[in-house]
Amino acid sequence: MLANQFHSFLFDLDGVIYIEGEVLPGVVDSIRRLREEGKQIRFLTNDPRPQRTEIVEKLSNMGVDTATEEVATSGWATAEYLANRNTEKVFVVGSDGLRAEMQNAGMQCVGKDQAEAVVVGSDIEVGYRDIFMAAMQIHGGAQFIATNIDATFPTSRGPAPATGSIVAAIETAVSRPPEVIGKPEPHLFTASLKGLDKSRAVMIGDTPESDIAGATRAGITSILMKSDQHNGHPASLESGMKADYTITSLIELFGGK
Ligand SMILES: [Mg+2]
Numbered sequence: 001m002l003a004n005q006f007h008s009f010l011f012d013l014d015g016v017i018y019i020e021g022e023v024l025p026g027v028v029d030s031i032r033r034l035r036e037e038g039k040q041i042r043f044l045t046n047d048p049r050p051q052r053t054e055i056v057e058k059l060s061n062m063g064v065d066t067a068t069e070e071v072a073t074s075g076w077a078t079a080e081y082l083a084n085r086n087t088e089k090v091f092v093v094g095s096d097g098l099r100a101e102m103q104n105a106g107m108q109c110v111g112k113d114q115a116e117a118v119v120v121g122s123d124i125e126v127g128y129r130d131i132f133m134a135a136m137q138i139h140g141g142a143q144f145i146a147t148n149i150d151a152t153f154p155t156s157r158g159p160a161p162a163t164g165s166i167v168a169a170i171e172t173a174v175s176r177p178p179e180v181i182g183k184p185e186p187h188l189f190t191a192s193l194k195g196l197d198k199s200r201a202v203m204i205g206d207t208p209e210s211d212i213a214g215a216t217r218a219g220i221t222s223i224l225m226k227s228d229q230h231n232g233h234p235a236s237l238e239s240g241m242k243a244d245y246t247i248t249s250l251i252e253l254f255g256g257k
Pocket residue numbers: 012013014015016205206207
């Protein structure tokens with residue numbers, strides 16, 4: 001049984017736990033069973049918009065009980081990363097949830113005052129003024145930090161601009177790349193794995209380019225949750241994006257189909 005090999009389970013959210021707000025089949029039972037067996041569970045998302053507590057509430061409404069400490073967003077991981085480096089003032093391009101995570105970690109979100117770091121997430125309200133201010137802050141000496149660089153997210157009308165599109169606008173203006181915190185970079189994984197035995201941890205995700213590549217770079221085992229988008233073309237994947245195992249439902253962790 002696959003689950004027996006691991007003690008810590010890191011789950012991507014979208015495409016593994018739920019799709020478009022609907023919990024996927026087998027998820028509730030599988031998570032409950034892992035808990036009964038005393039496994040450690042973490043939920044990882046590149047979405048920098050919500051506070052971790054909002055994710056806890058969302059999961060709870062789906063029948064998946066979890067604690068704030070078990071949730072890692074790219075926004076929270078960015079706050080941890082900067083707070084650990086004694087950052088005090090940040091300029092945030094993004095949501096109120098992202099600003100709240102910075103404040104939870106003890107940092108102040110500034111406007112015109114010089115910040116030590118510009119943190120880029122996404123929000124429907126982000127506009128030219130934000131990009132302008134971010135560029136000026138970086139010219140003034142602020143570090144350029146991207147919560148993630150995902151280009152788009154899927155919608156029923158087609159791919160919509162995600163954080164990476166906003167990052168690209170600022171990157172163009174300042175002619176230098178950001179430091180990236182979310183998947184596939186290791187920071188989100190490192191923050192999630194704190195206190196856990198890495199050698200007995202596994203990442204379960206549906207996107208080879210972020211979940212599996214990130215797990216490989218973080219040095220942990222990976223399981224690809226197959227979705228329609230990625231079925232059937234494993235040979236085309238670059239090295240590091242090939243998962244150690246493949247499943248189609250979390251129930252398969254326990255040997256079922
Ligand atoms: Mg996903």
